[in-house]
Amino acid sequence: MPLPRQVFIAVIGAGGVGKCFLSQLSGLASKLSQSPGTPYYLSLIWLSTSKKAIYHADYKSLSNWEAGIETSTKPTLPLSELCEYLVKAPGKVVLVDNTSNQDVADSYPTFLKKGISIVTPNKKAFSGSYELWQNIFSSASNGTGIGGYIFHESSVGAGLPVISTLKDLVETGDQVQKIEGVFSGTMSFLFNSFQPTSGGGGKFSAEVTNAKNKGYTEPDARDDLNGLDVARKLTILARLAGLKVESPTSFPVQSLIPKELESCSSGDEFLQRLPEFDDQMDQLKNDAEKEGKVIRFVGSVDVPNNKVKVGLEKFDKSHPIAALKGSDNIIAFYTKRYGDNPLIIQGAGAGGDVTAMGVTADLVKVLRLLN
Numbered sequence: 001m002p003l004p005r006q007v008f009i010a011v012i013g014a015g016g017v018g019k020c021f022l023s024q025l026s027g028l029a030s031k032l033s034q035s036p037g038t039p040y041y042l043s044l045i046w047l048s049t050s051k052k053a054i055y056h057a058d059y060k061s062l063s064n065w066e067a068g069i070e071t072s073t074k075p076t077l078p079l080s081e082l083c084e085y086l087v088k089a090p091g092k093v094v095l096v097d098n099t100s101n102q103d104v105a106d107s108y109p110t111f112l113k114k115g116i117s118i119v120t121p122n123k124k125a126f127s128g129s130y131e132l133w134q135n136i137f138s139s140a141s142n143g144t145g146i147g148g149y150i151f152h153e154s155s156v157g158a159g160l161p162v163i164s165t166l167k168d169l170v171e172t173g174d175q176v177q178k179i180e181g182v183f184s185g186t187m188s189f190l191f192n193s194f195q196p197t198s199g200g201g202g203k204f205s206a207e208v209t210n211a212k213n214k215g216y217t218e219p220d221a222r223d224d225l226n227g228l229d230v231a232r233k234l235t236i237l238a239r240l241a242g243l244k245v246e247s248p249t250s251f252p253v254q255s256l257i258p259k260e261l262e263s264c265s266s267g268d269e270f271l272q273r274l275p276e277f278d279d280q281m282d283q284l285k286n287d288a289e290k291e292g293k294v295i296r297f298v299g300s301v302d303v304p305n306n307k308v309k310v311g312l313e314k315f316d317k318s319h320p321i322a323a324l325k326g327s328d329n330i331i332a333f334y335t336k337r338y339g340d341n342p343l344i345i346q347g348a349g350a351g352g353d354v355t356a357m358g359v360t361a362d363l364v365k366v367l368r369l370l371n
């Protein structure tokens with residue numbers, strides 16, 4: 001029987017998602033090490049945050065990473081040096097980007113061209129410029145060339161199988177006509193708690209803080225409230241459906257950031273001042289209530305008409321979108337094959353563990369391909 005091959009794992013980002021991923025990785029690694037005949041075993045060789053890193057020059061596996069990264073005094077390396085370090089590893093490498101950093105995203109083509117595979121929940125790589133999107137996929141192998149593999153399931157709907165489903169629809173020749181629903185765990189949680197269908201609900205600003213504390217928001221919650229997070233997800237889905245969307249700001253996106261707070265210099269200052277605007281949100285809620293409706297933050301991609309939009313809409317209380325709970329997303333694919341009854345995916349759309357699950361599942365897909 002051939003000896004199992006070592007696959008080296010490098011992780012950038014150890015926040016809410018990163019920590020959950022590392023815990024799932026250790027479960028996966030120990031499961032693999034106990035299964036007879038496994039073709040590979042996993043070694044964590046790199047872990048970094050924005051300032052610090054832990055790694056060994058001789059590619060020895062990292063142990064006790066949690067304390068290690070906490071107490072490390074080693075500065076992180078520039079991305080070009082990280083790439084050089086990983087390229088020289090004595091085996092295949094998978095880079096796991098658990099940041100929301102644009103520079104890391106911009107460097108994917110470089111890593112991929114060197115044969116390093118990537119799995120990530122970072123939306124910025126796939127919703128930045130169309131040129132970056134093309135560069136990433138022309139540098140990747142995904143079955144054809146010599147580059148690394150890339151998967152990004154958790155960049156839309158966290159661990160929910162949204163991207164894999166859309167790819168399956170497109171690759172099997174279905175025609176996607178419309179994709180619509182609730183694409184943000186934060187926005188879902190905010191409106192489900194601020195205006196539940198049963199009445200009552202908390203103050204909008206307090207729910208924003210709750211969403212942040214639960215790990216649903218982007219590192220800066222303004223990236224959720226300005227609609228850009230949903231716009232990024234729709235950009236990704238629209239591109240996968242065949243539309244050449246130039247950027248997440250190339251279509252109408254409604255922002256919930258009050259004008260007066262657009263100039264806040266930090267996310268913390270923004271959260272501190274947000275309660276001053278609770279009355280404005282209450283007004284929207286009361287207006288909807290008078291019509292017997294609730295407000296929810298939704299988005300849609302209309303493929304034949306090449307239209308994408310993101311913003312608030314009112315829904316009857318009996319509508320499935322109105323009845324969502326917690327951080328649930330609901331995503332409906334209207335296609336030629338599915339006709340009037342769309343294919344629907346629903347479930348938690350944010351949170352460390354459910355997001356890390358999509359990343360870990362992508363890692364398993366890469367491992368199968370590396371085999």
Ligand SMILES: NC(=O)C1=CN([C@@H]2O[C@H](COP(=O)(O)OP(=O)(O)OC[C@H]3O[C@@H](n4cnc5c(N)ncnc54)[C@H](OP(=O)(O)O)[C@@H]3O)[C@@H](O)[C@H]2O)C=CC1
Nearest residue numbers: 013014015016017049050098099100121122219350351355
């Ligand atoms: N949270 C969720 O529910 C979901 C998140 N995602 C995506 O997952 C990613 C991570 O989110 P989350 O874990 O919540 O974010 P956090 O803010 O909790 O963690 C981000 C981590 O990335 C690190 N980081 C930031 N910039 C860099 C950099 N340039 N180099 C190295 N490390 C860096 C941070 O380090 P430091 O602490 O030093 O700043 C931190 O460890 C994001 O792209 C997000 O959009 C996707 C779906 C759902």
Ligand SMILES: N[C@@H](CC=O)C(=O)O
Nearest residue numbers: 184185186216217218
């Ligand atoms: N902030 C995002 C995280 C997942 O993509 C959200 O709330 O949906």
Ligand code: NA
Nearest residue numbers: 153156158160
């Ligand atoms: Na997903």
